Amino acid sequence: MSNKKKKRFIFRSIVLAILLGAVVFALVSNFMKDKEAVADGDQAPPFELEQVNGEGAIHLSEDLKGKGVMVNFWATYCDPCKEEMPYMQKLYPEYKEKGVEIVAVSLDATKLRIRNWIDKNHLTFPIVHDKNGTVMEAYGVFDLPASFFINPDGTVERQVLGALTLDRLEGYLNEIVPESEK
Template structure:
């Protein structure tokens, strides 16, 4: 009986590793403190393009990856809003990059939770992949010099 159980467990383990490998485009979890934060351009909810780091050069930036189905994202995004309100006059920038949802879904969620920092659209999750995001929420802290200073996976 034990040998019969080992085969399905081994198969499931192999399939899990295969699935994780297929999702890795070479960048997953490889951005570390001290690395230059990858550049990207994304549309804001208002339709204006946001070019990172060009539009925020010389400012510390919090980059928040999220989705409306993420159970921890709402409370944390509201907590980030409070921090941003206290520190934005000193130059802190926050951008919330939605991972893979439509403009309508993003707009409804942002309107419901009441955050006012920029929400960016990443409908095909290209920026999320570029940053190696494998779990939501994921938050990057980028220094004024454009280098990653920290990363938090999950809550």
């Protein structure tokens, strides 16, 4: 085989490999985005995750049964996530008294990074670690931040993609206060 033919063969092989890689990437990306998030009115997927700033694990369907629950997916590398955390902390004591729990599900790689963020920002609401992304996947979350407001009966009242303002957060928390506390 001549040098010219070898070069042409190598070039075609490279182009074919790049095209094949692009097709595989497009298919995988499309599959991931087509997976729907948990919809309003759906039963919230149960989970059990270890707390980073507390003792033991939180089991959604057992420990928080009968409460309104905000499940917030976040990470320390997500700037909009970090912007809404002070709002959650500000409202947490008041809504905890009303029977609403805030659970922040961190997707960070290490607990040390999460603990440093908690300590720096004096966060007191439960923060759990979804180190394998299984809870994120169960909820169909692919962009951060994402919040799910869950009624005391375990159904999703609403899902919110993107950062929350203080006013919006307070309105959504009001929607999930147990009837006995209103």
